[in-house]
Amino acid sequence: MKKQYVLIGLLALVVQFAQAQFTLDGEFRPRSEYFGNGGNYTGGSFPAQTATDADEGFISTSVRAALKATYKAETYTLYTSFQEVFLFGDRTQISAVSNGNFRVQEAWADLKLGEFSSLKLGRQPLSYDDQRILGGLGWAQQARTHDAAVYKYKKNKFSLDIGGSLNTTTDEVYNNSTLFSYRDMVFLRANTKGEKLNLSFLGLVNTYQNSNVDGSKKSSLITAGVHADYKVNALSLGANLFIQEGERIGGVDVKGALLASILAKYKVSDKLTLGAGYETISGRKDDSAAFFPLYGTNHAFNGLMDRFYVGNHANAGGLNDLQLSLSTKFSGLAVSLTGHIFSEVEDVNGFDGKALGTELDLVIAKQFKEFKLVTGYSHFFEPSEIADLPGVKSTQNWAWAMLIIQPKFLN
Numbered sequence: 001m002k003k004q005y006v007l008i009g010l011l012a013l014v015v016q017f018a019q020a021q022f023t024l025d026g027e028f029r030p031r032s033e034y035f036g037n038g039g040n041y042t043g044g045s046f047p048a049q050t051a052t053d054a055d056e057g058f059i060s061t062s063v064r065a066a067l068k069a070t071y072k073a074e075t076y077t078l079y080t081s082f083q084e085v086f087l088f089g090d091r092t093q094i095s096a097v098s099n100g101n102f103r104v105q106e107a108w109a110d111l112k113l114g115e116f117s118s119l120k121l122g123r124q125p126l127s128y129d130d131q132r133i134l135g136g137l138g139w140a141q142q143a144r145t146h147d148a149a150v151y152k153y154k155k156n157k158f159s160l161d162i163g164g165s166l167n168t169t170t171d172e173v174y175n176n177s178t179l180f181s182y183r184d185m186v187f188l189r190a191n192t193k194g195e196k197l198n199l200s201f202l203g204l205v206n207t208y209q210n211s212n213v214d215g216s217k218k219s220s221l222i223t224a225g226v227h228a229d230y231k232v233n234a235l236s237l238g239a240n241l242f243i244q245e246g247e248r249i250g251g252v253d254v255k256g257a258l259l260a261s262i263l264a265k266y267k268v269s270d271k272l273t274l275g276a277g278y279e280t281i282s283g284r285k286d287d288s289a290a291f292f293p294l295y296g297t298n299h300a301f302n303g304l305m306d307r308f309y310v311g312n313h314a315n316a317g318g319l320n321d322l323q324l325s326l327s328t329k330f331s332g333l334a335v336s337l338t339g340h341i342f343s344e345v346e347d348v349n350g351f352d353g354k355a356l357g358t359e360l361d362l363v364i365a366k367q368f369k370e371f372k373l374v375t376g377y378s379h380f381f382e383p384s385e386i387a388d389l390p391g392v393k394s395t396q397n398w399a400w401a402m403l404i405i406q407p408k409f410l411n
Contacts, residue, residue, distance in 0.1 A: 024410040027066040029402065031141070034059050036397035061088040064141040066105065074112075081106040085141040106145055116155040123147050126163070126295070128189050129200050129227040132240050132259075135297030144295065146185075157193045168209065180295065182206040183218065198229040202242075206294070208249035219247035221254060223294060234267040240279075244291050252315075257291035258282045265325075275325035275338075281309075283318025283346035290315050290346075303340045303359040305378045305398055317354070318345030334365040355383035375401040 108122030150163035187204035225242030263277035
């Protein structure tokens with residue numbers, strides 16, 4: 001009799017899985033980083049450091065461990081991701097408690113509304129185009145998600161996403177009230193893809209919760225612009241043009257703040273690609289705060305050492321970034337080398353000149369049969385006006401190595 005129950009149960013499972021698909025994936029991603037001589041680095045990816053660390057440099061290892069489940073039925077898709085991010089040594093060997101970093105990373109349902117539309121509801125990444133304004137921030141071990149509802153329409157080569165996100169539900173000031181911590185956000189993104197041209201419009205309105213000190217309980221900031229990709233033969237071009245208007249958190253005025261960029265890549269051969277690009281981001285003026293790229297994957301822009309716009313440089317003199325790059329493949333290795341020359345748009349530092357330094361970024365990746373290894377080295381050179389100041393390190397360096405294993409437990 002028990003065997004019959006087992007067979008009936010197995011048959012029910014077979015019928016269920018015939019109508020739906022279930023996958024269970026994992027991720028194990030340890031990354032060790034060497035932060036050389038501390039220097040003047042203020043970027044958001046560096047862990048806390050002591051005075052001794054800053055003088056001598058230090059090594060830190062972080063790990064992303066995740067379990068991801070996807071269930072696809074006829075009328076919906078359900079996705080959940082559980083994740084813990086920890087540092088080597090952040091918990092004693094026999095600790096009875098966790099480090100508090102285990103969380104539901106993603107939990108959303110995508111409901112099919114019709115042949116061309118759906119509603120995606122829950123905790124999810126918002127990632128569009130080159131991720132300059134809205135991105136998943138995959139480099140950070142914790143990544144970035146939003147609690148949002150997004151209506152999606154897609155037909156042929158046109159797509160439209162309209163969404164809203166909530167960060168806090170009260171009128172009290174959010175504990176971490178920065179440009180990254182909006183009270184709520186609404187956005188619209190429209191995209192059309194042609195054979196050679198991919199064109200997108202993105203507009204978003206962020207509402208920030210202010211303290212009562214300034215007399216205004218809320219501020220609203222509008223960011224809008226276009227992204228374009230164009231490819232013909234061996235040449236590919238990417239461009240961004242965005243503007244910001246309104247108020248930052250605290251009622252700080254933003255008037256005509258601007259981000260503009262262009263990036264060209266030329267594929268010389270199957271093993272060699274050359275690139276050149278330029279980006280300008282407006283800085284602080286007398287009547288306006290600087291442009292800030294908000295919730296993009298900022299690590300991918302303006303140098304890998306995160307000297308700019310990664311928890312820093314939010315209302316400084318802006319940035320001009322001239323870059324040259326080379327990507328090649330040999331002996332099973334993918335190698336890229338990128339150089340950046342940085343300068344201010346507005347001279348707010350008061351130095352004789354607007355130079356902010358130069359940076360070289362080297363990345364080497366190797367794909368093995370069942371895992372991937374990526375490593376890199378970056379070196380930042382301070383301009384002479386800054387390097388000659390007392391207590392300033394003339395150069396800073398950073399090296400890292402990351403192992404990526406993404407098993408499929410069930411498919």
